[in-house]
Each structure stands twice: as structure tokens, then as C-alpha cells.
Amino acid sequence: MxxxxxxxxxxxxxxxxxxxxxxxxxxxxxxxxxxxxxxxxxxxxxxxxxxxxxxxxxxxxxxxxxxxxxxxxxxRHTETDFSNLYARDLLPAKNGEEATMQFLLEVVDILTNYIRKTFDRSTKVLDFHHPHQLLEGMEGFNLELSDQPESLEQILVDCRDTLKYGVRTGHPRFFNQLSTGLDIVGLAGEWLTSTANTNMFTYEIAPVFVLMEQLTLRKMMDIVGWRDDEGDGIFSPGGAISNMYSVMVARYKYFPEVKTKGMCAAPRLVLFTSEHSHYSFKKASAALGFGTDNVILLNTDDKGRVIAADLEAKVIAAKQKGYVPIYVNATAGTTVYGAFDPINEIADICEKYNIWLHVDGAWGGSLLMSRKHRHKLSGVERANSVTWNPHKMMGVPLQCSAILVRERGLLEGCNSMCAGYLFQPDKQYDVTYDTGDKAIQCGRHVDIFKFWLMWKAKGTIGFEQHIDKCLDLAAYLYNKIKNRDGYKMVYDAEPQHTNVCFWFFPPSLRGLPDGKDKRERLHKVAPKIKAMMMESGSTMVGYQPQGDKVNFFRMVISNHAATRSDIDFLTDEIERLGQDL
Amino acid sequence: MxxxxxxxxxxxxxxxxxxxxxxxxxxxxxxxxxxxxxxxxxxxxxxxxxxxxxxxxxxxxxxxxxxxxxxxxxxRHTETDFSNLYARDLLPAKNGEEATMQFLLEVVDILTNYIRKTFDRSTKVLDFHHPHQLLEGMEGFNLELSDQPESLEQILVDCRDTLKYGVRTGHPRFFNQLSTGLDIVGLAGEWLTSTANTNMFTYEIAPVFVLMEQLTLRKMMDIVGWRDDEGDGIFSPGGAISNMYSVMVARYKYFPEVKTKGMCAAPRLVLFTSEHSHYSFKKASAALGFGTDNVILLNTDDKGRVIAADLEAKVIAAKQKGYVPIYVNATAGTTVYGAFDPINEIADICEKYNIWLHVDGAWGGSLLMSRKHRHKLSGVERANSVTWNPHKMMGVPLQCSAILVRERGLLEGCNSMCAGYLFQPDKQYDVTYDTGDKAIQCGRHVDIFKFWLMWKAKGTIGFEQHIDKCLDLAAYLYNKIKNRDGYKMVYDAEPQHTNVCFWFFPPSLRGLPDGKDKRERLHKVAPKIKAMMMESGSTMVGYQPQGDKVNFFRMVISNHAATRSDIDFLTDEIERLGQDL
Structure with missing residues (x-):
């Protein structure tokens, strides 16, 4: 041989x-x-x-x-009878190639039709059914699993029905989440990723993806503003996990012995974050053994931004009690208001008291790519770590979240366990490229390729244009409704991100005197309108209470398919559905 | 309207x-x-x-x-000139539909050709290049990102090259990892999942997927052997995270106040797991604030199975020191040996001392689907929690891992933070289907659909056949080499799972007396052969040392494309490459 x-x-x-x-x-x-x-x-x-x-x-x-x-x-895609074909007839089965190709092309046919309809405003955003309805089984669609295989024809029907009863998150009128839209190049990247079906732990089995991750992280760190000799990072399964990493790394920096001895080796550690910040900080504190009581919430101004003086006062108070402040999170783009905490002011305090500064830019970090809007994150280069989710404002398909850490070696030091069966030191290539031991995961999904491919296809300027356009649309909505009958802004200022928070008062509420009764009735308006939207399938937008404020709508725009007409559609729809409440 | x-x-x-x-x-x-x-x-x-x-x-x-x-x-897929088309010309662009469809069909063309070659034994498993070679740029393939967009033609070239320089993990001769193979129905499921591009946190935006997860988890819990009124679970981003969940939930069960007060509210807690168990238990202990020193490793017999008496002795010793044993992991299918710990014996001890019993079946849990092999997990129904990764032995595309918890409510109690913007109590549907707050994640990738679709397509019996076939192949390899010249088994017994661990002695080593010199030379054999395999691209198999044992090969089989001829190919290749070492 x-x-x-x-x-x-x-x-x-x-x-x-x-x-x-x-x-x-x-x-x-x-x-x-x-x-x-x-x-x-x-x-x-x-x-x-x-x-x-x-x-x-x-x-x-x-x-x-x-x-x-x-x-x-x-x-060539040809008419194929799938009713007598089964999974066992596909590759690697003998003669399985033709059936495999026809099956996959049929699936692609279903998907391309779905994609076409997703961008078609005459289709519904969703075809709502209650859980019990879907569980009882829709015609031809049975969720139950059985012992015997079903034909590929049934499998194709199941694919169609799964899409039929789902939600078109790429629809131009889907505004329900921070992650919306369906980017075609990103989608192609995901299809390739799943075909490659590999794992990020070693260069050995993901050489190209590991290098793409390294180069893309470096690019992101350059944009954050870190020096060439600074910066490390990893893609994680979402912003909550990225934020969790930041807390772990901060703890490791100040109390490395916790890795081996546990939290009992450290004094009582406290963390600080805005009352408006994401709930993942509490989740992380519970999981990592800090306890949610040791997360000290910071007061915010009326626009939802942390008041730096409140942070300093609370740091001093904590120290007086003998607690050790080790970590402050500044949010760049809060979930509900889209608020940007004043990073420079917070960084001054962190430096003064030797506290780790994390910037949660899961939602707002992408604004760093916009020359017009990046000033909102002024000071971010002073952060010790940054969370940045390309799967939100940059339209990258789910999941794609990065945790960036300024000091090199901490991620590795914090998490490495040197498993001999994966990270053999005696490989033939430079094993510093085996980056898997930085992670708390073992196997790690390839989240980088779709993002890298989109970046290639759009260029940095393409992301900038997308972000600027979405923020323009938010300003359009704000200017449209700020003085419009029946609307009231939750806070009275231009949107900081694409979040626009407002109440809608049906005509029946408009004349009522302010007070408990009006508040209670107003609290029910958003849920009722949302329910009607979902039943009709016309559009979707989020709502929630916040602090002492009753339920209000939170509009967010990250969908590259959305236009002013879709914004107009949303307000028309709210007014139409809310008319008789 | x-x-x-x-x-x-x-x-x-x-x-x-x-x-x-x-x-x-x-x-x-x-x-x-x-x-x-x-x-x-x-x-x-x-x-x-x-x-x-x-x-x-x-x-x-x-x-x-x-x-x-x-x-x-x-x-219809037609010849299209992509050199003047850009991402901005695709949907939602005006007139973007045709370009979108042609672009996606061109990508599918690349992917279907890749799939065809993956199953073709005349293609290489990989085309190896060192990191510096890929970073310097291969002809036409440049990993660097730029400010300006690249044409869709270049994007298609990049897709081809990404696959070209990657590793064919579905190739019949790829044996390097526990996750191998490329299941066509699972792949179709992933393509659909990425097209749907949604998130598991609420029923609202993933109604079908949330129900599929619920039904599939129920089916898995039935197979574990739990009663109808028992059992809860969630899909997580991999086995390491599933194992981490189990530790968190155990802690919450015994010391719920840790959630709010932190680890200082608990006494010194200790965990027990085999010296052969997965490194994720140490990762979890470090992350969650237990500390790796508080993971007590259990001795194993020569086949890598925990000695139950050693567990009891160590539990007693820990208690005598004032530590609190709260958690024992029994591994069902260890990573290297494929060993199954004696669950029933361990469960007896856990019951006696009131300790949480987790079964890490990331690798071996799938054997529950085989009537022939499920006895190896006898007693699993007594576990408090079970990790089971369908993305390993069941051939489901990455990522797909489940954590199952016998007592209901614990996952929710442990992790919920009730974020108002996602988990509104005043929705129009039954909000008990909003299962996202069980997770430590916020956004969560849809890992269920591909698995559900494969189960529909193969039936329970299809998985059973796959598993039985892979174990038969492992037995074939064992019987082939156990007495063959130049081979020595790492432990002398039939494989428990598909892991077959062995040394290969090149002819030059065979006559040497046992001792340090021979051991040192033997230690270098597997890395050298592996390096040559990768350079030639012919096949891939893992190796590692274990305890005091020098580097040996670990063969694992989970690929449904592998046949006896591929096993023969592997041994031929080892002998060919090792001939002159």
C-alpha cells in the first residue's frame, strides 16, 4: 500500500x-x-x-x-415515491445514494418554500394552537414516538407540519425576541455546519473551525479596543453562559484557590449589577455557589441606566460589612429598556476598588460595529470581560455568543482539567490550538462558521449598515408614537438601542383618572392584545411589567427584513385589536 | 381589516x-x-x-x-453567475428570491457532494494541514475577515474549502471520537432546525419543539424505568453541562439555601466518582464552588469498574472527617475503557447513606435501548438523575444531550429566576409549557428536532439494531486482535461497550525485555502511528495513557457506516504504519 x-x-x-x-x-x-x-x-x-x-x-x-x-x-431532483422508502434505505445502505439525494432535495424543497413564505408579508407569523391541541394530534401530525419506523413520506410530512405549527421568527413582522430574522448566508453556514457535524474541542477534528474562531474572536477584541497582546475568548451556548464564564473567571483571578478548595476558601464575595440587568447574573450566582443574596442590585435612572454613585455607595457599604466586592457588571443594552450603563464611570470605581468589570453586551455589544452608535459603549476597552452575542443584533442564526476576556490565560487556568484522552501533549501539531480545555463544556457545538461566513459575505460595513438601519427604525417608531393619542412612553427619551417601551391605552381607558383602577386595567391590555395577535397570527411583540410599572409593550428590532411599513403595521394592529378593550 | x-x-x-x-x-x-x-x-x-x-x-x-x-x-437549480451577486442581493432584498434560491441550491449541491464523498471509502478521512499552513492561507482560501463584502461566488468557494480542509466525521473509517457518523435523517432535521431558527425558552416561540422535547424526554424516562409520576429533564449543550446540572440539582435537594446564600450556607460537601470517570465532574466541582479537592475518586477493578466497597469505605472516612457526602456518580460507559460501574451495588450504598445517585450514561446510556445490552445498566431506575447523550451512541448529530431527573420540580426550583420579560404569568396559554426557566441558559438551541425525527424514522428498534451492530463490531475487533502477534489488550475481557483498548508493539519492540526502556518506547508508538494516519488521511483513532499505563489505542465504534472491512482496514493500517517504528 x-x-x-x-x-x-x-x-x-x-x-x-x-x-x-x-x-x-x-x-x-x-x-x-x-x-x-x-x-x-x-x-x-x-x-x-x-x-x-x-x-x-x-x-x-x-x-x-x-x-x-x-x-x-x-x-437532479426527480419525483420519488417515498411511501416505500425508510431511513434504512438511505446511505450508508447499499444503493442508498439515490434515495439519499432525493430525500435531501425534497427536504430542501420544503425548506426553500418555507424561506420564501417567511419573507412574504401575506403569510402569517404563526398558526397558533394550544399545547393540548398539538398534543392531541393535528390531522396527519402525531408527535408520539413509536417502536417501528415510519416511511420517509411520513417523515417529510412531519417536516412540513413542524414548520406549519411553528413560529416564523424570520418574518418581517416578528418582533417578539432580541433574536429575529433569517439571514440566508448564515443559514447556509448552519447547513454546512451540521453537515460537517464536528466538535470544537480539538484542532484535530475541527482544524478550520478552530482557526476561524480564533481569528473572529481576535477581530471582535480589536473592535472592543484591546491591544494585540491582550484578549482571549470562546464561543459559548448563549449569553447566560457567557455571563457565567465572566463571573467564574473573575473569581479565579482574585481567588484561584476556589478551583480546588471551593467557595469555603474565599471570604464572602459580592457581585454588583443593575436592577435592570439580565437574570442570568442571578442564575450564575446561584449555580456557582455565590448565592443570589450576594448579588447587589444597583439603582438606575429613569432611562434604566445604572447610577454610578449608587455603585460606589454600595461597594463601600459592602466592604464595611466585611464582604468582598469582586465583580461589577455594566450592561450595554438592557433587555427591556435597551439602556447602556455608563461604562467609564463604572470603570473608574472598579479601578479604585480593584473590582472586576464585566460588560454584558449580549444585546448592545454589536453597536460597537457602528461608527454612529459605538459611543454608547464608551469605555468598553477598560472592561476585564465582555459578553457579545452575534445571534442577537447582528442577525446570526442561533446560537452564537462570545465571552471575551482581556487577560490571557485566565479562561484556561480557571477551567482546564487536562483530560488525557483529548488533550494529548504528544500530538504532531502545535497543541496550543486545542482550545477545548478553556470551556466548561467538553463537546462544543460549532457556532463560529455561520458567523464567519456572514462576516465574509457582508463585510464589517454590512453589519454596520444593518445595525444603523434597525436603530433608525426604532427612532421612527418612537417619533411616530411619542405624541400619538393613546400611547405613552415608559421613559421619555430617544431609544438608546432598538428597544421602544410604551403603553397603549384603549379608548375606554383614556378618560379615566389616574389611580389603582386604571393601572389594573392597563396591566391587562398588553397581554390581551398580544393574545389576539397570536391567535390571528398577524405579528408578535413582547410585553412585561418592570419594577412598579404595569405591563407595557417592548418593541425590539433586529430583523433585517423589517421596514417602516412593518412598524406601521404593528401600531395599526395594536390600535385595531385594542380598540374595544 | x-x-x-x-x-x-x-x-x-x-x-x-x-x-x-x-x-x-x-x-x-x-x-x-x-x-x-x-x-x-x-x-x-x-x-x-x-x-x-x-x-x-x-x-x-x-x-x-x-x-x-x-x-x-x-x-429549479439553474446555472447562475454568483461573481456579481452579494449577500445584499439575497432576501429580503427586492427581487432577492431567485438569487436566494439559486444560492441555497448551490450550497446544497456542495453539501450533497460532500455527503456522497463522506460515505465513499476511496476518499480520505481528512486532508491534514498544520495550523500555520491554514493560517498562511491556502490557494483561494483566506480565513481573514475584511471590511468589504465578498461576492457569493467567493462565499461558495469558502464553503467548499471549509469542507475540504476539515475532517469527515461521518467517514466509515473515522473512529476518533465517541460521536461519529452522519445520519441523513438527523442531518435533515438539523437543516430544518436552523431554518426554523428559534429558541427553546418558551412555548410561545417554539410550540412544536417544546412538546417534542417533553414527549421525547418522557420516552427516555420510560426506558430508564421511572414511573409515570416521576421524572423531569431538559436537553443541554452537551454531557459536561448535563453532568453539571446533576450536581446542581443534588445540592439543591439537600441544601436548597445554597441558591440564595451560597456555598457558605452548607457544610463541606464531597462528591464521589470513579478515577475513570469523565473530567466534567471536576469541571463542575470547580465551577459550582465545591472545589476539585472535594471530588473523591473511587478505585476501580482491572476492567475500569468502580469497586463498591471502596465507595463505602470512602463515604465513611469522609463522614468521620465531618464532611457531608451528597453525590455519587456511577458511570455507564466510561470514556476510555467503556466500563459500566455496578449501579445496583452503588445504589445500595447511596440509599444507606442518603446520597444522591447520578448515572453518567453520556456514552453508555443508549444501551438501554438494546434488549441484549441493557442489563449492563441494571439498577439505573434507582438513580436520582441520568445523563444520556443521543449524539454519541445513537448517531444523532451534535449537539444532543439530556439530563433526566427523577424527582419533579427540582430542576425548576434549582434554576428558576422568573424573568418577567419571558415568563409572563398572564399569557393566554398554559404557561407550565414554558420550560425555559429550568435551564441555566436563557436562550437554548433546539436540539430536540433531529432526534425526534430520527426516532420517528428509525423507530425504537432502529436504534436498537444500530447499537447491537456497533457492539458486535467491537467484539469482532477484540476477537481478532486478542491473540494476534504484536497486540496486547489493556484489560483482558470482552469489551463492555464498543471501546477496545490495546497496545500495538512494532516488530522492533517485541523481543525486548519488559521494563522502563520498553515502556518508554511503547509510549511513543501510538502518537507516531496516529500522526502518520492523519498525514495520510486514511483513518483516525484515539489514543491516551491511563493511570500508570503508557499510551494505548482506544478504538470506539458508533458510526453506522462502519463494517468489518473497516475494522480490518484499521488493523492493517496500524500494522503497516507501525512496521518500521
Whole structure:
């Protein structure tokens, strides 16, 4: 056997006909080989393929130089009867290639039609059903799992129905979450990622993705403003986990012995974050053994921004009680108001008292890519760590969240356990690229590729344009409703991010005197309108109470498909549905 | 406006031509509408489409009843010049539909060719390059990100190259990890999941997926053997996080005040797990504030199974020191040996001392689906929690890991923070289906659909057949090499799982006397052979030291494409590459 080329390993395997095929061959060429070699099996397969008249390959001349090497088969999508085909008939089954390709192309047909409809304003955002309705089973759609396999025809029906009864989060009128939209290049990236089906723990099995992660993180750290000799990071399964990482790393920086000895080795540690900040800080404190009581909430101004003087007062008070302040979170873009805490003022206090500064930019970090809006994160380069979720404001498909840490080595020091079966020191390549031991995970999903590919496709300026456009739309909504009959802003100022928070007063409430009765009735308005929106499927927007404020709508815009007409549609819809409440 | 149907919101949006299209129309029908309505814009678009001769729709009669409602456009894949097309030309851009469909179909072409080659034994498993080589840039493939967008042609080249320089984890000769293989139905499920692009936190935006998760977890709990009134769970981003959940929930069960007061509210807590268990228990202990010193490692027999008497002795010793034993992990399928700890014996001790019993079945849990092999987990129904990763032995695409908890309410109690903006109590549906607050995450990737779809397509018996086949292959390898010249088994018994651990002695080592020199030379054999395998791209298999044992190969089989000929290929390759070492 030649040392430099893979071999077929002796006898062809009767269970897998593809064993016979020479590398790089087309089907036509391969059929020729099969004919030529007089193998009975080869002939049979080739006959099968010809009979089914379904594997016509077409070679194309490609202009890009690098494509010249890739002469590939283009499978033609043909009518196929899936009612007698099963999963066991797909690859790696003998003769499974044709069924596999037709099945996948049929799935793609379902998906491309879904994508087309997603961007079509004449389709509903959702086709709402209650849990019991879906559980009882819709016509032809049964969620129950059984012992016996179902035909691929049923599987295709299940795919259609899953999409039918779901929510079109890419619809131009879906405003319900911070993550909305369906980016086509990002989607293509996800399809490729799942086809590659690998794992981020070692360079060994994800060489390209590991390097993409490294380069993309470096780019993000440059944008944050860190020096070339600073900065480390990792993509995690979401902003809550990224925030959790920041707390872990801060603890490791000040009390590294906690890693081995536990929290009993440290004094009573306290963390500070805004009363408007994300609930993941409390989740992290509970999980990591700090306890939620040791998360000290900071007061905010009427726009939801931390009052720095309150932070300093609370730090001093904590120290007087003998607690040790180790961590402050400044939120860049709060979940509800979209508020930006004053990072520079907070950083001054953190420096004065030697406290870790984290910036939770899960939602607002992306504004760093906009020359117009990045001033809102002024001082972010002083942070010790930053959470930044490209899957929110940058429209990257879920999930894609980064935790960036300014000091190198801390992530590794905090989390590494040096598992011998993965991180062998005696590999043939530079094992510093095996970055998996930085993570609290072992296996880690490839979240980088879609983001890298989108960045390639849009360029930095493409993200900037997207962000600027969404913020313009939020300003449009604000200016439209701030003085409009029946609306009241939750706080009276231009939106800081794309969040626009407002109450809608149905006509029946407008004349009422302020007081408990009006508040109680107003509290019920947003849930009622939201319920009607969902039942009609026309649009979706979030609502919630906050502090002593009763339920109000929180509009957020991150969808690149949304336009002013969609904003107009939303207010029309709120007014229409709220008319008679 | 009608209350039950979405409207187009007044004037058509000039930025989005799809605004004009009536629901359910084909392109032909829609062109008719455009002609008829004499809209200048409509005409222009229609003309564009006809000129490009690319949107031929074909309606098909479908036999399945539920398909009758779905008259859909089938896009024909045509030659398209992508060199002047950019991401900004795709949907939601005006006239972006055709470019979008052609781009996606071109991506699918790349992916289907990759899939075809993945199952083709004449292709390499990988095309190895060192990090510096890929970073310096391969011809036409540059990982650097730039400010300006690149053409879609370049994006397609990047997709090809990303796959070219990656590792084919679905190749029949990829044995490197516990997660291998490429299941076609699972892959289709992932493509759909990324197209749906939603989030598991609420029923509101993932109604179907939330119910699928609930039903699938119930099925898994039935298989574990829990009663109908027992059991809760969640899918997490991998086995390490699932194991972390189990430790958190155990702590919450015994010391719920830790959630609010932190670890200082509890006495010194200790955890027990095998010296052969996964490193995630140490990671969890470090993260959660227990400290790695408080993980007490249990001795194992020569097959890597925990010695129950050692557990009891260590529990007693810990108690005598005033520590509080709260948690024991029994591994069902260790990472290296594939060993199954004796769950019943361990459960007896846990019951006696009132300790939480977790079963880490990340790797071995799937054997519960095999009537032939499930006895290896005998007693699992007595566990308080179980980790089970369908993305390993069941061939589900990454990521798919479940944490199952026998007592209901603990996950919720442990982790809930009741964020008002997500988990509003005044929604119109039964909010007990909003299961997101059980998680330590906020946003959570949809990991369920691919698994649910595979289960539908294979049936329970399909998984059983897959598992039995892989274990048969492991037995085949064991029987082949156990007495073969140049091989030595790391432990001398039939494989418990598909792990087969062995040393290969090159001829030059075979005559040497046992001792330090031979051990040192043997230690270098596996890394050298592995490096040569990777350079030639022929196959991949793992190696590692364990305790005082020098580097040995760990063969694992979870790939449904692997056959006996691939096992033969592996041993041939080891012998060929190791011949002259």
C-alpha cells in the first residue's frame, strides 16, 4: 500500500457499493468503471441507476480558479415515491445514494418554500394552537414516538407540519425576541455546519473551525479596543453562559484557590449589577455557589441606566460589612429598556476598588460595529470581560455568543482539567490550538462558521449598515408614537438601542383618572392584545411589567427584513385589536 | 381589516416586492396578478423573472392527505453567475428570491457532494494541514475577515474549502471520537432546525419543539424505568453541562439555601466518582464552588469498574472527617475503557447513606435501548438523575444531550429566576409549557428536532439494531486482535461497550525485555502511528495513557457506516504504519 494515499482496505465491502468508486469520479465515469471491470455488483448498481434515470451529472465550467479542482455531480431532483422508502434505505445502505439525494432535495424543497413564505408579508407569523391541541394530534401530525419506523413520506410530512405549527421568527413582522430574522448566508453556514457535524474541542477534528474562531474572536477584541497582546475568548451556548464564564473567571483571578478548595476558601464575595440587568447574573450566582443574596442590585435612572454613585455607595457599604466586592457588571443594552450603563464611570470605581468589570453586551455589544452608535459603549476597552452575542443584533442564526476576556490565560487556568484522552501533549501539531480545555463544556457545538461566513459575505460595513438601519427604525417608531393619542412612553427619551417601551391605552381607558383602577386595567391590555395577535397570527411583540410599572409593550428590532411599513403595521394592529378593550 | 387574517398593512412596501403576492400563489399565478393589476412595479419584477427564465413552478399531486394543502413552488437549480451577486442581493432584498434560491441550491449541491464523498471509502478521512499552513492561507482560501463584502461566488468557494480542509466525521473509517457518523435523517432535521431558527425558552416561540422535547424526554424516562409520576429533564449543550446540572440539582435537594446564600450556607460537601470517570465532574466541582479537592475518586477493578466497597469505605472516612457526602456518580460507559460501574451495588450504598445517585450514561446510556445490552445498566431506575447523550451512541448529530431527573420540580426550583420579560404569568396559554426557566441558559438551541425525527424514522428498534451492530463490531475487533502477534489488550475481557483498548508493539519492540526502556518506547508508538494516519488521511483513532499505563489505542465504534472491512482496514493500517517504528 502506498503511504500517502488511502486504500480501500483489500476486498470491497459487499455492504457498501461506494467502495468501488475511484476518487473524484463522476457517476458517468464511475458507471464506465463498473462496466469495464465486469463486476457483477457494479453492473447491477449501474443498471439500477440508469433505470431510475435520475443521476444525470452535469459538469460545469467555473470561473473561479479554486473551483477547477471540484468537478462534482449535480443531482437532479426527480419525483420519488417515498411511501416505500425508510431511513434504512438511505446511505450508508447499499444503493442508498439515490434515495439519499432525493430525500435531501425534497427536504430542501420544503425548506426553500418555507424561506420564501417567511419573507412574504401575506403569510402569517404563526398558526397558533394550544399545547393540548398539538398534543392531541393535528390531522396527519402525531408527535408520539413509536417502536417501528415510519416511511420517509411520513417523515417529510412531519417536516412540513413542524414548520406549519411553528413560529416564523424570520418574518418581517416578528418582533417578539432580541433574536429575529433569517439571514440566508448564515443559514447556509448552519447547513454546512451540521453537515460537517464536528466538535470544537480539538484542532484535530475541527482544524478550520478552530482557526476561524480564533481569528473572529481576535477581530471582535480589536473592535472592543484591546491591544494585540491582550484578549482571549470562546464561543459559548448563549449569553447566560457567557455571563457565567465572566463571573467564574473573575473569581479565579482574585481567588484561584476556589478551583480546588471551593467557595469555603474565599471570604464572602459580592457581585454588583443593575436592577435592570439580565437574570442570568442571578442564575450564575446561584449555580456557582455565590448565592443570589450576594448579588447587589444597583439603582438606575429613569432611562434604566445604572447610577454610578449608587455603585460606589454600595461597594463601600459592602466592604464595611466585611464582604468582598469582586465583580461589577455594566450592561450595554438592557433587555427591556435597551439602556447602556455608563461604562467609564463604572470603570473608574472598579479601578479604585480593584473590582472586576464585566460588560454584558449580549444585546448592545454589536453597536460597537457602528461608527454612529459605538459611543454608547464608551469605555468598553477598560472592561476585564465582555459578553457579545452575534445571534442577537447582528442577525446570526442561533446560537452564537462570545465571552471575551482581556487577560490571557485566565479562561484556561480557571477551567482546564487536562483530560488525557483529548488533550494529548504528544500530538504532531502545535497543541496550543486545542482550545477545548478553556470551556466548561467538553463537546462544543460549532457556532463560529455561520458567523464567519456572514462576516465574509457582508463585510464589517454590512453589519454596520444593518445595525444603523434597525436603530433608525426604532427612532421612527418612537417619533411616530411619542405624541400619538393613546400611547405613552415608559421613559421619555430617544431609544438608546432598538428597544421602544410604551403603553397603549384603549379608548375606554383614556378618560379615566389616574389611580389603582386604571393601572389594573392597563396591566391587562398588553397581554390581551398580544393574545389576539397570536391567535390571528398577524405579528408578535413582547410585553412585561418592570419594577412598579404595569405591563407595557417592548418593541425590539433586529430583523433585517423589517421596514417602516412593518412598524406601521404593528401600531395599526395594536390600535385595531385594542380598540374595544 | 379582518380579525382573523393578516393584512399587508396598507401600502405595499417599495422595499419588498413580496408584499404584493397573494398567499399560496405560485409564481405563474403571481405574475398573472402582477400583469392584471397593472402595477408598474409588479410588471417590472415579472419581466425580470421571465427574462431570467428561472422560476418555473411545478405543482405535484401528492398522495399523503396532509400534503394536499401544500401546493408549493419547486425551484429549479439553474446555472447562475454568483461573481456579481452579494449577500445584499439575497432576501429580503427586492427581487432577492431567485438569487436566494439559486444560492441555497448551490450550497446544497456542495453539501450533497460532500455527503456522497463522506460515505465513499476511496476518499480520505481528512486532508491534514498544520495550523500555520491554514493560517498562511491556502490557494483561494483566506480565513481573514475584511471590511468589504465578498461576492457569493467567493462565499461558495469558502464553503467548499471549509469542507475540504476539515475532517469527515461521518467517514466509515473515522473512529476518533465517541460521536461519529452522519445520519441523513438527523442531518435533515438539523437543516430544518436552523431554518426554523428559534429558541427553546418558551412555548410561545417554539410550540412544536417544546412538546417534542417533553414527549421525547418522557420516552427516555420510560426506558430508564421511572414511573409515570416521576421524572423531569431538559436537553443541554452537551454531557459536561448535563453532568453539571446533576450536581446542581443534588445540592439543591439537600441544601436548597445554597441558591440564595451560597456555598457558605452548607457544610463541606464531597462528591464521589470513579478515577475513570469523565473530567466534567471536576469541571463542575470547580465551577459550582465545591472545589476539585472535594471530588473523591473511587478505585476501580482491572476492567475500569468502580469497586463498591471502596465507595463505602470512602463515604465513611469522609463522614468521620465531618464532611457531608451528597453525590455519587456511577458511570455507564466510561470514556476510555467503556466500563459500566455496578449501579445496583452503588445504589445500595447511596440509599444507606442518603446520597444522591447520578448515572453518567453520556456514552453508555443508549444501551438501554438494546434488549441484549441493557442489563449492563441494571439498577439505573434507582438513580436520582441520568445523563444520556443521543449524539454519541445513537448517531444523532451534535449537539444532543439530556439530563433526566427523577424527582419533579427540582430542576425548576434549582434554576428558576422568573424573568418577567419571558415568563409572563398572564399569557393566554398554559404557561407550565414554558420550560425555559429550568435551564441555566436563557436562550437554548433546539436540539430536540433531529432526534425526534430520527426516532420517528428509525423507530425504537432502529436504534436498537444500530447499537447491537456497533457492539458486535467491537467484539469482532477484540476477537481478532486478542491473540494476534504484536497486540496486547489493556484489560483482558470482552469489551463492555464498543471501546477496545490495546497496545500495538512494532516488530522492533517485541523481543525486548519488559521494563522502563520498553515502556518508554511503547509510549511513543501510538502518537507516531496516529500522526502518520492523519498525514495520510486514511483513518483516525484515539489514543491516551491511563493511570500508570503508557499510551494505548482506544478504538470506539458508533458510526453506522462502519463494517468489518473497516475494522480490518484499521488493523492493517496500524500494522503497516507501525512496521518500521
Amino acid at each position: 502506498a503511504a500517502s494515499a488511502p486504500s480501500t482496505g483489500g476486498e470491497p465491502d459487499p455492504n457498501n457499493s461506494t467502495n468501488l468508486r475511484p476518487p473524484g469520479s463522476s457517476y458517468d465515469a464511475w458507471c464506465g468503471v463498473a462496466h469495464g471491470c465486469t463486476r457483477k455488483l457494479g453492473m447491477k448498481i449501474c443498471g439500477f441507476l440508469q433505470k431510475n434515470n435520475s443521476l444525470e451529472s452535469s459538469f460545469r465550467e467555473r470561473s473561479a480558479k479554486t473551483l477547477l479542482d471540484h468537478q462534482e455531480t449535480r443531482f | 379582518a380579525a382573523s387574517a393578516p393584512s399587508t398593512g396598507g401600502e405595499p412596501d417599495p422595499n419588498n416586492s413580496t408584499n404584493l403576492r397573494p398567499p399560496g400563489s405560485s409564481y405563474d399565478a403571481w405574475c398573472g396578478v402582477a400583469h392584471g393589476c397593472t402595477r408598474k412595479l409588479g410588471m417590472k419584477i415579472c419581466g425580470f423573472l421571465q427574462k431570467n427564465n428561472s422560476l418555473e413552478s411545478s405543482f405535484r399531486e401528492r398522495s399523503a392527505k396532509t400534503l394536499l394543502d401544500h401546493q408549493e413552488t419547486r425551484f
